Structure formats: structure tokens, C-alpha cells
Amino acid sequence: MSxxxxxxxxxxxxxxxxxxxxxxxxxxxRIRGHLHWGVIAGAAFVIExxxxxWHVQSNANPSECRRIFGIDVDQTQLWAKILAGDFGLADAxxxxxxxxxxxxxxxxxxxxxxxxxxNNHISRIEGMVNCLSEYGEVLGEWSGKTWRVFPSLDxxxxxxxxxxxxxxxxxRAPRISQCAKRAxxxxxxxxxxxxxxxxxxxxxxxxxLLPGVGPKLAECVALFxxxxxxxxxxxxHMWNATTRRYFPELLGTSLTDSRRNLVRDEFRRRFGxxxxxxxxxxFVDEMRNWRLRR
DNA sequence: TAGGGACCTGCC
DNA sequence: GCAGGTCCCT
Numbered sequence: 001m002s003x004x005x006x007x008x009x010x011x012x013x014x015x016x017x018x019x020x021x022x023x024x025x026x027x028x029x030r031i032r033g034h035l036h037w038g039v040i041a042g043a044a045f046v047i048e049x050x051x052x053x054w055h056v057q058s059n060a061n062p063s064e065c066r067r068i069f070g071i072d073v074d075q076t077q078l079w080a081k082i083l084a085g086d087f088g089l090a091d092a093x094x095x096x097x098x099x100x101x102x103x104x105x106x107x108x109x110x111x112x113x114x115x116x117x118x119n120n121h122i123s124r125i126e127g128m129v130n131c132l133s134e135y136g137e138v139l140g141e142w143s144g145k146t147w148r149v150f151p152s153l154d155x156x157x158x159x160x161x162x163x164x165x166x167x168x169x170x171x172r173a174p175r176i177s178q179c180a181k182r183a184x185x186x187x188x189x190x191x192x193x194x195x196x197x198x199x200x201x202x203x204x205x206x207x208x209l210l211p212g213v214g215p216k217l218a219e220c221v222a223l224f225x226x227x228x229x230x231x232x233x234x235x236x237h238m239w240n241a242t243t244r245r246y247f248p249e250l251l252g253t254s255l256t257d258s259r260r261n262l263v264r265d266e267f268r269r270r271f272g273x274x275x276x277x278x279x280x281x282x283f284v285d286e287m288r289n290w291r292l293r294r
Numbered sequence: 295t296a297g298g299g300a301c302c303t304g305c306c
Numbered sequence: 307g308c309a310g311g312t313c314c315c316t
Binding site: 119120121123124165168169170171172173253254256257258294 | 295296297298300301302303304305306
Binding site for chain 3: 024114117118119120121122124125175211212213214215216217220233235236237238283287
């Protein structure tokens with residue numbers, strides 16, 4: 001057992017980790033009281049939140065940590081811009097204090113995490129993602145745990161259907177290796193990284209060449225894994241929230257491609273490049289209300 | 295182009 | 307019964 005490569009403190013981070021997790025950006029992050037731990041962007045973290053200070057153990061140095069969690073982002077400025085796009089979000093913005101877009105940089109992990117998410121619920125998705133990450137290379141052994149990066153496309157192609165069936169993947173079991181194979185045919189990790197550099201809409205079109213990837217997953221991968229900040233992932237919750245807020249005449253109708261475009265255009269018109277972050281605010285607010293209703 | 299059904303599994 | 311969809315079919 002070796003020590004963590006880096007141990008440091010971050011003073012007054014204006015970031016609420018629990019809020020970032022609640023907004024559905026990451027699946028490999030655990031919280032127990034003041035203790036947070038997980039792997040993000042190929043870096044392992046144990047973070048103890050001590051009042052106004054983070055005690056961090058990681059293989060990522062302080063500047064990498066600050067970048068990943070958006071520590072130095074000026075939230076006041078962002079919130080003002082979102083508020084200007086829709087004054088009706090004032091209350092939701094207050095509830096979302098400390099929310100950030102986490103910089104993940106690992107489109108493979110994002111892609112396969114959301115591949116597990118279709119027609120599924122969070123607790124099982126997390127279990128499945130953790131299961132897949134067991135196939136990843138070891139980052140290190142710290143704090144009594146073996147920390148792993150998410151497996152590469154090559155490794156994912158080798159995971160058999162029966163193996164994943166046995167681990168409770170259900171009908172998604174064959175999709176993992178199928179999707180990985182197709183991604184390799186399209187150019188593998190270089191192709192995925194290239195999608196960061198082209199317009200968001202083109203990137204999403206390309207992503208949908210993958211089996212099991214429809215518009216919603218393409219949106220999630222584009223926003224969370226490729227860093228396309230203007231993308232708005234629209235799931236059932238977002239559709240409910242958005243019709244209530246902006247398209248009351250469509251309340252109760254089903255979400256089609258054309259209506260999806262309608263929502264995307266409305267968010268871009270209102271929030272521009274902050275459309276993705278505005279989406280997070282609306283999503284967190286909607287999920288909070290949804291839980292309260294139940 | 296809109297609507298409807300099947301799909302694994304686990305938790306309500 | 308339903309869940310942070312996708313795919314296939316009218």
C-alpha cells in the first residue's frame with residue numbers, strides 16, 4: 001500500500017460536489033457524510049469536505065483538480081447570464097448554488113455509462129458502471145482501495161454477453177461489446193476525441209452511428225464527455241420541465257425529434273453557450289420537485 | 295412524422 | 307408498475 005501521489009488543501013472552493021453528482025454528470029462518485037471519493041477524468045480522488053476547505057488526496061495535482069471541478073469558475077457571472085435568459089429560474093438557481101459542469105475528458109466512460117442508463121434507474125446504473133470499471137487498468141492502490149480508470153474500447157470489445165448477463169446487465173449485455181466494436185471501426189478513441197473539435201450537432205450525429213445510442217445519449221455524451229457546452233440533454237424529466245416552463249401547449253405530448261429540436265433551439269436562444277449549464281439547473285430543480293412529489 | 299410496444303432487472 | 311431510452315413497427 002503506497003501513499004497518494006498528492007495531498008493538498010483547497011480553501012473556500014465555491015463548488016458543491018453533492019450538487020454536481022445530483023445533476024447526473026458522473027456515476028462513479030460516492031458520498032458518505034463529509035467524505036467524497038471516486039474517479040473522474042482518469043483521476044482518483046478522496047475529498048474530505050471540512051467546512052470551508054477541501055482536504056484532497058489524489059493522483060491529480062492541485063491545478064488538475066481545480067480544472068476538473070471548475071474551482072476557479074466565476075459562478076456569479078454564470079448565474080447572472082442564466083438569469084438574464086430566464087428570470088423564472090431565480091429560485092432554481094438559488095437551490096443550485098455550487099453546481100458546476102465537471103470536466104471529464106473521458107468520452108469512453110461517459111458513452112458507456114449512459115449506454116447503461118437507457119430505461120433504467122440510477123442505483124442500478126451506478127452498479128453497472130462500477131462493474132464495467134472493474135475491467136479498467138489500475139491507477140493505484142490507496143486508502144485501502146484499488147482505483148481503476150475506465151476500461152478502453154479494446155477491453156470493452158472483449159467482455160462477453162453471457163458474462164454481463166450473469167452480472168445483471170439484462171438486455172444491455174450484448175450492447176457493450178457491440179458498441180465498443182463499432183466505435184473502433186469508426187476510429188476508436190481518436191474518433192471520439194475528434195468529436196470534441198467539430199460542431200456539437202455534427203458530433204451528436206456521429207455518435208448516433210453507434211448501436212444503442214439515440215438522441216438522448218448522444219446529447220449526454222456531447223455535453224458531459226466531449227465538452228460541448230451548448231448541448232441540452234432531454235430526457236423524460238427535462239421534457240416535462242420544459243413543456244411546463246416554455247411550451248405549455250405541448251404538455252402531455254410525447255417527445256419527438258422535432259420537439260427535441262424545439263427545446264434545444266429555445267435553450268440556445270435563451271442561454272447561448274450556457275445552454276448545457278442551464279439544462280443542469282432546470283434538471284436539478286425538476287428532480288428535486290419530482291422526489292418531493294413522490 | 296407521431297404514436298405504441300417490447301425490452302432485463304430491481305426497487306416501490 | 308415503472309425507471310434519466312432505443313429500436314422497430316404501424
